[in-house]
Amino acid sequence: MNLSDLGWNQYFSNQFQEFYEKNLIPARVTCVQKSHFTVVGENLDGHAQLSGRFHNPVLGLERPVVGDWVALKRELQQTDATIVEVLSRKSHFSRKVPGERQTVEQVVAANIDTAFLVVGLDLEFNIRRIERYVTLIWDSGANPVIILNKSDQCEDVAKYANEVESIAYGVPIHAISALHADGISVLSPYLTPGTTVVLLGSSGVGKSTLINCLLGEEQQAVGEVHEDTSEGRHTTTHRELFLLPGGGAIIDNPGMREIQLWADESSLQSAFEDVEAFAKACRFRNCQHEAEPGCAVQLALEEGHLDAERFQSYLKQRKELRFLANKQNGRLRIEEKKWKPIHKMIKQMKKHRDKH
16 A cells, blocks of 8 residues: 555655654554554554553643554564554544533544535535534635535425525535435545545435445445434444545544534634625724624625524624633643643653753
């Protein structure tokens, strides 16, 4: 397996120079199940375990996720390799761990070029949910692409495509039927050798069916959608990276019931370009678009140039992100206070050791 086919490039090669000198080898994580890792590289396709450094809380090392590039130590007499280091990511898709009291980031996939947001056209279509996904994708560093799947079960595809287009400015939108492989060829430009795509979307929208269609064989189990609740059954239970026959890689991802934002306000600006465009015409630079005089956003709402529900979605996301930022700053102060005496003790121990 050629590393470049897996997504290896100069960005990762530059980082790996020091590891070559230590006789470590590069590999990419394709699957994570609790503490078990599957990795692939040149002449390598097997399992790996974490080195003890990852279990040291003082070091605070981040555990690898699907899509990560890692430095491996592999002894001839050992069956499994050992992950020694995780290379810096060029992009990653994250969300906040569900729960109001949590301010912890959950990295879903790493080193992705494009994110396919798969939306089902059969039973579940939630424009506000799509907005939240788009905000997270812009924050990830990847390019969003919206896939309207199950077009064979929809009588008016153009209606839904127009609705999505109205809230996802500049984002490519493609209608397909993964079940019948209809329109699949339009996805080829995103799946070139060396690139990585992650699939996102709710359960039941057809992500696993799309994976099987692109692979040309059934590797992922496919479930039905509950007709009474419009909710899909979870068929994908873990994240996994698959290598495509024509080149490129694709990461399947379990459906997310909660889309908890983990981003900053710059990503919100990318996802709500229409609101931001009106905001630039406001009289005051720090206008909150509520009751301030000369607010161009409120004027756009009154004149019908801006959808009221979309604006409320913008306000809700902005409130969440500001709350998250405040919680993160508070948590950072607590963590610094907690580890300060430990780092001081380590420093003193090193100083004492150097003297003797």
